[in-house]
Amino acid sequence: MNKLLIxxxxxxDAIETPFGKTDKILGGAGTYIGLSASHFNLKSAxxxxxxxxxxxxxxxxLKAKNIDISGLEVVQGGKTFFWSGRYHNDLNSRDTLDTxxxxxxxxxxxxxxxxxxxxxxxxxxxxxxxxxxVLDQMETQPKLVVLxxxxxxxxxxxxxxxxxxxxxxxxxxxxxxxxxxSGEYSLVKAAAKIHEMGPKYVVIKKGEHGALLFxxxxxxxxxxxxxxEVFDPTGAGxxxxxxxxxxxxxxxxxxxxxxxxAIIYGSNLASFCVEKFGTERMEKLQKExxxxxxxxxxxxxxxxxxxxx
Amino acid sequence: MNKLLIxxxxxxDAIETPFGKTDKILGGAGTYIGLSASHFNLKSAxxxxxxxxxxxxxxxxLKAKNIDISGLEVVQGGKTFFWSGRYHNDLNSRDTLDTxxxxxxxxxxxxxxxxxxxxxxxxxxxxxxxxxxVLDQMETQPKLVVLxxxxxxxxxxxxxxxxxxxxxxxxxxxxxxxxxxSGEYSLVKAAAKIHEMGPKYVVIKKGEHGALLFxxxxxxxxxxxxxxEVFDPTGAGxxxxxxxxxxxxxxxxxxxxxxxxAIIYGSNLASFCVEKFGTERMEKLQKExxxxxxxxxxxxxxxxxxxxx
Numbered sequence: 001m002n003k004l005l006i007x008x009x010x011x012x013d014a015i016e017t018p019f020g021k022t023d024k025i026l027g028g029a030g031t032y033i034g035l036s037a038s039h040f041n042l043k044s045a046x047x048x049x050x051x052x053x054x055x056x057x058x059x060x061x062l063k064a065k066n067i068d069i070s071g072l073e074v075v076q077g078g079k080t081f082f083w084s085g086r087y088h089n090d091l092n093s094r095d096t097l098d099t100x101x102x103x104x105x106x107x108x109x110x111x112x113x114x115x116x117x118x119x120x121x122x123x124x125x126x127x128x129x130x131x132x133x134v135l136d137q138m139e140t141q142p143k144l145v146v147l148x149x150x151x152x153x154x155x156x157x158x159x160x161x162x163x164x165x166x167x168x169x170x171x172x173x174x175x176x177x178x179x180x181x182s183g184e185y186s187l188v189k190a191a192a193k194i195h196e197m198g199p200k201y202v203v204i205k206k207g208e209h210g211a212l213l214f215x216x217x218x219x220x221x222x223x224x225x226x227x228x229e230v231f232d233p234t235g236a237g238x239x240x241x242x243x244x245x246x247x248x249x250x251x252x253x254x255x256x257x258x259x260x261x262a263i264i265y266g267s268n269l270a271s272f273c274v275e276k277f278g279t280e281r282m283e284k285l286q287k288e289x290x291x292x293x294x295x296x297x298x299x300x301x302x303x304x305x306x307x308x309x
Numbered sequence: 310m311n312k313l314l315i316x317x318x319x320x321x322d323a324i325e326t327p328f329g330k331t332d333k334i335l336g337g338a339g340t341y342i343g344l345s346a347s348h349f350n351l352k353s354a355x356x357x358x359x360x361x362x363x364x365x366x367x368x369x370x371l372k373a374k375n376i377d378i379s380g381l382e383v384v385q386g387g388k389t390f391f392w393s394g395r396y397h398n399d400l401n402s403r404d405t406l407d408t409x410x411x412x413x414x415x416x417x418x419x420x421x422x423x424x425x426x427x428x429x430x431x432x433x434x435x436x437x438x439x440x441x442x443v444l445d446q447m448e449t450q451p452k453l454v455v456l457x458x459x460x461x462x463x464x465x466x467x468x469x470x471x472x473x474x475x476x477x478x479x480x481x482x483x484x485x486x487x488x489x490x491s492g493e494y495s496l497v498k499a500a501a502k503i504h505e506m507g508p509k510y511v512v513i514k515k516g517e518h519g520a521l522l523f524x525x526x527x528x529x530x531x532x533x534x535x536x537x538e539v540f541d542p543t544g545a546g547x548x549x550x551x552x553x554x555x556x557x558x559x560x561x562x563x564x565x566x567x568x569x570x571a572i573i574y575g576s577n578l579a580s581f582c583v584e585k586f587g588t589e590r591m592e593k594l595q596k597e598x599x600x601x602x603x604x605x606x607x608x609x610x611x612x613x614x615x616x617x618x
Contacts, residue, residue, distance in 0.1 A: 209518040
């Protein structure tokens with residue numbers, strides 16, 4: 001089985017949406033990526049850090065999903081990273097109510113020996129120096145390195161972010177972040193500028209409006225599945241990235257055509273994530289549900305126009 | 310050849326975008342629909358009204374596109390409908406600077422005798438009473454009636470709008486209008502409520518984010534082509550509707566699968582419309598350009614995932 005190395009936060013979230021609110025629940029980019037990638041036939045490990053307040057049941061959950069957590073450091077006497085946010089009525093924007101870095105402030109990632117030759121590395125949203133450090137520890141060149149980031153690092157650690165962006169094959173960011181990073185409003189132009197920063201593949205996530213995959217002059221688009229209810233968007237982008245990286249890891253194929261499939265799988269998995277609070281839907285998601293929804297994605301997008309020659 | 314009857318404004322527009330501004334140029338929903346539908350093998354007619362200030366060269370342009378203008382009334386001593394607007398920097402929103410109804414205020418549409426048995430009727434954005442009057446004049450039941458409208462009529466003439474919506478097969482509106490008309494935020498729920506108002510098919514236009522086609526429990530999505538530059542969005546929605554109605558008219562096929570193709574053709578033609586000011590791009594658009602871009606749409610959206618059984 002191929003190996004996927006994941007770095008990303010494992011955290012507590014407290015979420016408010018127009019439909020309700022949660023106490024501290026399981027969250028973090030690494031968690032969502034790991035749960036999503038667990039739908040593929042691969043070996044995965046999460047590199048992250050938590051405090052000793054992190055419940056054993058959450059660790060057990062990750063292990064039950066066949067995720068190697070030997071690189072998930074537990075800091076004795078430390079507190080787990082905590083994020084709290086409130087979504088607006090349209091669920092497209094949110095206010096951060098509280099961020100407590102806690103053990104994340106001094107996090108030194110340690111890649112498990114068995115994953116220093118991982119086939120694919122998924123660098124989830126974290127400080128770019130942490131992302132770079134993970135790449136530094138690899139003993140063989142991964143077939144594909146995927147990086148996810150956000151506007152926070154563009155504001156606070158741009159030089160470090162640009163350094164790590166140079167080293168990756170694929171970057172996944174949302175539309176506003178692509179515009180901020182490139183200084184271009186047109187997403188076509190933004191992708192072209194981000195190509196020049198290093199990544200051969202640029203994935204622009206547009207939330208409910210789908211995702212675009214750019215590779216020099218080629219472009220592919222995957223819609224989001226139109227849903228009756230979006231309950232909680234938390235983790236949707238990470239779930240998308242985890243599905244993308246997981247599918248690539250399993251298939252061992254980094255052609256553009258296969259990346260199209262990876263984007264569809266990512267969108268498919270993300271469409272489940274938003275149906276319940278936090279990780280609830282992803283924890284119980286069954287293979288049959290994923291397959292059935294994949295058929296919906298086909299019906300949603302495939303057409304058959306005879307093209308004149 | 311099958312017949313397409315178009316009702317919609319033929320007008321003067323004055324447009325400001327971040328890229329420049331125009332004096333009074335050719336505009337109007339009927340104009341854009343007619344130019345778009347002229348790319349198909351069909352007979353079309355526009356029912357509309359202008360004043361005697363409307364230049365002969367614009368009438369000649371419509372005739373040169375094989376559009377029957379015997380139902381385009383020229384009011385002697387009257388002035389043509391005029392709209393002026395300014396787009397914001399993101400081109401997604403605009404302010405109306407001036408609206409002069411002029412001859413449109415007392416418009417009584419007259420369907421040419423030769424088009425009272427049209428196969429398809431495209432009711433462009435106009436007062437719902439005008440749209441109803443056109444349907445009243447039909448001597449045979451059209452195979453398909455398509456209606457486009459906007460929030461203005463929801464605010465000012467809702468009962469009349471609901472009356473005409475009852476009588477049509479397809480409604481095309483944008484996402485915000487679908488939400489306003491239905492009172493539902495989720496577009497899936499909005500489409501379901503609009504189905505109950507009459508139309509079997511609900512097309513929700515999302516501008517740069519593509520378009521959704523709903524038919525009871527079936528849904529199809531066509532993206533907008535990612536463009537380097539969007540120059541002027543004026544008329545894009547009408548061009549989309551004209552492409553949709555034109556394709557259906559030519560193909561004589563109102564199955565859901567064929568409507569998917571119609572949505573793709575509409576998106577394809579709209580992608581050209583926005584590349585220049587006003588009707589400029591559509592006036593000179595060649596068949597070969599349309600075919601080439603259709604191939605881009607296929608590449609943009611088609612994928613080949615093996616689905617498990």
